[in-house]
Amino acid sequence: MEILISQLFAGLSLGSVLLLAAVGLSLTFGQMGVINMAHGEFIMAGAYTAFTVQQILGSAGWSLLASIPVAFLVGGALGLILEIALLRHMYHRPLDTLLVTFGVSLILQQLARDIFGAPSVDVRLPELLSGPVTIMGTPVPAARVFILVLTVLVVAGLSLVMNKSSLGRRTRAVVQSRDLAEASGISSRRTDALTFFVGSGLAGVAGVAITLIGSTSPTLGTTYIVDAFLVVVAGGIGQIRGAVIAAAGLGLLQVFFEFGTTASIAKVIVLVIVVAFLQIRPQGIVATRTRGLA
Amino acid sequence: MSPRATLSAVLPLIAVLVLTGCGERYDPEAEAAAQQISPESCVDTEGDTVKVGLLNSLSGTMAVSETTVNRSLNMAIDEINADGGVLGKQIEPVTEDGASEPTIFAERASKLIRQDCVAATFGGWTSASRKAMLPVFEAQNSLLFYPVQYEGLEASPNIFYTGATTNQQIIPALDWMREQGHKKIFLVGSDYVFPRTANRIINAYAEAHDMEVVGEEYVPLGSTEFSTIVNKAMASDADAVFNTLNGDSNVAFFRQYNAVGLDAQSLPVMSVSIAEEEVPGIGVDNLEGQYVAWDYYQTVDSPDNQEFVTNFKDRYGQDQVTSDPMEAAYTSVYLWKDMVEEAGSFDVAAVQEAADTGGSEFDAPEGQVSVDGENQHISKTPRIGRIREDGLIDTVWQAPEPVAPDPFLDTYSWAGSINGA
Numbered sequence: 043m044e045i046l047i048s049q050l051f052a053g054l055s056l057g058s059v060l061l062l063a064a065v066g067l068s069l070t071f072g073q074m075g076v077i078n079m080a081h082g083e084f085i086m087a088g089a090y091t092a093f094t095v096q097q098i099l100g101s102a103g104w105s106l107l108a109s110i111p112v113a114f115l116v117g118g119a120l121g122l123i124l125e126i127a128l129l130r131h132m133y134h135r136p137l138d139t140l141l142v143t144f145g146v147s148l149i150l151q152q153l154a155r156d157i158f159g160a161p162s163v164d165v166r167l168p169e170l171l172s173g174p175v176t177i178m179g180t181p182v183p184a185a186r187v188f189i190l191v192l193t194v195l196v197v198a199g200l201s202l203v204m205n206k207s208s209l210g211r212r213t214r215a216v217v218q219s220r221d222l223a224e225a226s227g228i229s230s231r232r233t234d235a236l237t238f239f240v241g242s243g244l245a246g247v248a249g250v251a252i253t254l255i256g257s258t259s260p261t262l263g264t265t266y267i268v269d270a271f272l273v274v275v276a277g278g279i280g281q282i283r284g285a286v287i288a289a290a291g292l293g294l295l296q297v298f299f300e301f302g303t304t305a306s307i308a309k310v311i312v313l314v315i316v317v318a319f320l321q322i323r324p325q326g327i328v329a330t331r332t333r334g335l336a
Numbered sequence: 337m338s339p340r341a342t343l344s345a346v347l348p349l350i351a352v353l354v355l356t357g358c359g360e361r362y363d364p365e366a367e368a369a370a371q372q373i374s375p376e377s378c379v380d381t382e383g384d385t386v387k388v389g390l391l392n393s394l395s396g397t398m399a400v401s402e403t404t405v406n407r408s409l410n411m412a413i414d415e416i417n418a419d420g421g422v423l424g425k426q427i428e429p430v431t432e433d434g435a436s437e438p439t440i441f442a443e444r445a446s447k448l449i450r451q452d453c454v455a456a457t458f459g460g461w462t463s464a465s466r467k468a469m470l471p472v473f474e475a476q477n478s479l480l481f482y483p484v485q486y487e488g489l490e491a492s493p494n495i496f497y498t499g500a501t502t503n504q505q506i507i508p509a510l511d512w513m514r515e516q517g518h519k520k521i522f523l524v525g526s527d528y529v530f531p532r533t534a535n536r537i538i539n540a541y542a543e544a545h546d547m548e549v550v551g552e553e554y555v556p557l558g559s560t561e562f563s564t565i566v567n568k569a570m571a572s573d574a575d576a577v578f579n580t581l582n583g584d585s586n587v588a589f590f591r592q593y594n595a596v597g598l599d600a601q602s603l604p605v606m607s608v609s610i611a612e613e614e615v616p617g618i619g620v621d622n623l624e625g626q627y628v629a630w631d632y633y634q635t636v637d638s639p640d641n642q643e644f645v646t647n648f649k650d651r652y653g654q655d656q657v658t659s660d661p662m663e664a665a666y667t668s669v670y671l672w673k674d675m676v677e678e679a680g681s682f683d684v685a686a687v688q689e690a691a692d693t694g695g696s697e698f699d700a701p702e703g704q705v706s707v708d709g710e711n712q713h714i715s716k717t718p719r720i721g722r723i724r725e726d727g728l729i730d731t732v733w734q735a736p737e738p739v740a741p742d743p744f745l746d747t748y749s750w751a752g753s754i755n756g757a
Contacts (some may be wrong), residue, residue: 044440048567049564052563052564056561082465139741159425160397160399162584163617164587164616164617167591172621173595174596175596177632181596183592255560255588255591256587256588257587257617258585259584265558265559265560297563301477301563301568303568304553305556305559305564306527306555
């Protein structure tokens with residue numbers, strides 16, 4: 043029983059990490075159709091922001107809280123620069139975007155290496171988050187509970203923005219029909235920039251969360267980029283609800299297969315399931331209805 | 337194009353980009369075949385200097401570890417030069433960057449031997465880099481000094497192995513664990529040759545010594561997801577963990593380990609790839625009190641080591657630490673000098689013969705070491721260490737005397753399934 047609860051938690055926790063890494067991508071890739079290979083490096087930038095803030099503030103607890111908004115701004119700023127300098131000029135050339143952003147991701151990795159050094163750096167955990175907490179008689183890592191809560195808040199906040207705010211309405215309008223939105227007086231250019239800012243900023247927040255469980259190194263982003271795309275695609279492009287279901291599903295499948303087999307085999311099984319699922323349902327868990335994007 | 341169509345067009349491309357970023361293929365035999373030239377040596381011993389090659393990764397993922405090895409090699413060379421050199425000649429190091437890629441190691445080794453005409457080469461770290469260089473050194477008949485602990489089962493006449501082989505690291509660690517009363521061991525490792533071989537040895541050892549391997553788990557190199565593995569370890573009623581994880585995976589592993597309330601008291605971990613240098617990156621909070629197995633720690637209490645540590649810090653900064661591979665590299669230069677002087681020549685065959693007749697010794701920072709002419713490894717003193725609060729490692733046990741190298745485990749009756757004997 044105890045092992046069932048701790049595995050259940052491990053699955054949800056892995057799902058929440060995947061979701062946090064993917065939620066920004068579901069905006070930039072899902073809503074805007076931009077394949078941003080540098081998304082992983084925005085996550086990495088968020089992680090190094092957490093490291094830098096901790097170096098300045100000292101206290102692990104306060105610096106964790108402070109680094110969440112700072113990492114959002116850092117990730118967002120990087121995304122905004124990328125959007126204005128490069129992506130804006132190639133919205134109708136997705137393959138070029140892919141190659142350009144892959145190049146950018148290599149540049150950002152090297153930049154991190156030059157600034158922070160190739161070895162991974164240590165972001166200390168706040169005392170409160172370093173041990174276990176007991177849920178239903180089972181010890182689970184406090185840091186992962188924190189990430190789970192953070193993910194719920196981020197996703198809830200994002201749905202609120204997408205559904206209630208004028209930015210959300212404009213974004214959805216541009217996604218559904220760019221021409222009609224423009225004809226209605228929406229600046230699709232500004233909307234694109236803002237959406238990209240928010241999506242990249244969320245990657246920064248994911249980076250802060252990831253410092254709590256793993257190492258902070260220049261190649262951190264490459265670990266998460268493929269899984270993030272997987273979540274967005276399996277969930278149904280452009281659908282936050284789909285991404286939530288997909289992330290939780292992938293997390294649970296991975297840990298339960300891993301318990302019965304090994305880490306590598308579990309990964310294979312999960313990928314096979316996703317491929318088979320997409321054969322049957324190519325639009326993902328939740329389908330998008332748009333008038334065609336780009 | 338709809339996003340869906342776009343995606344199906346580019347997903348394979350993404351996969352290719354991601355995969356090419358982290359893999360390389362290498363065929364040592366093709367490389368060796370391509371270099372079928374006469375092994376005629378071009379080493380120039382006429383002048384006042386003799387060239388040696390230093391081949392370490394100064395860029396790429398391994399740079400962090402190998403740069404420090406390069407430093408200790410340079411320190412040894414400068415010390416020897418200040419002391420009159422080798423056979424009266426000053427050593428002139430030629431540095432090449434292996435760039436963390438086995439293919440580049442092989443190519444640069446070839447360049448050092450044929451173009452720079454070095455008398456010997458020092459370097460290599462990963463087993464992949466050594467395996468890539470081996471056919472080059474054999475085909476060109478030159479010498480490589482390899483300074484890192486490895487999985488054993490190899491003895492090229494052209495390579496001197498100055499790091500620990502398995503009977504100088506893994507087996508002493510198991511002996512010690514058994515002495516501490518640990519009977520049920522959980523194995524966790526990265527998925528490549530060293531952990532796989534190490535765990536084969538551990539399984540054979542356990543079977544012969546009334547111990548039980550209660551779990552054996554591998555993760556892909558660089559993996560950061562350990563929830564399930566740690567849950568399995570907890571559920572397995574193991575009384576110790578044997579850790580052959582490499583690099584950054586250790587951070588995620590130990591964080592998860594501590595986060596569920598495990599520590600050195602409740603379930604001790606024995607690690608064989610974490611030295612002084614890796615501790616800060618993993619975070620000493622995560623490691624304090626855990627055990628490691630090496631042949632050298634910075635804290636080894638001997639005048640030779642105090643001098644080594646002081647010189648290293650004076651040269652490269654007071655915040656630097658010294659570790660086992662650095663010490664083995666430093667030692668390898670002195671052993672080469674000793675063998676050359678015994679042979680009275682830089683000639684490869686003469687040096688090999690000097691090694692065969694034995695007697696090449698050096699008072700290394702880790703204690704006395706000597707070259708075994710049979711297998712070109714060296715005798716070393718295994719030590720079990722415990723990581724302390726400041727990130728350095730205390731010796732909690734050491735072998736009473738240096739242990740002779742046995743890379744094929746021929747002297748262990750239970751090891752038949754490993755060496756094929």
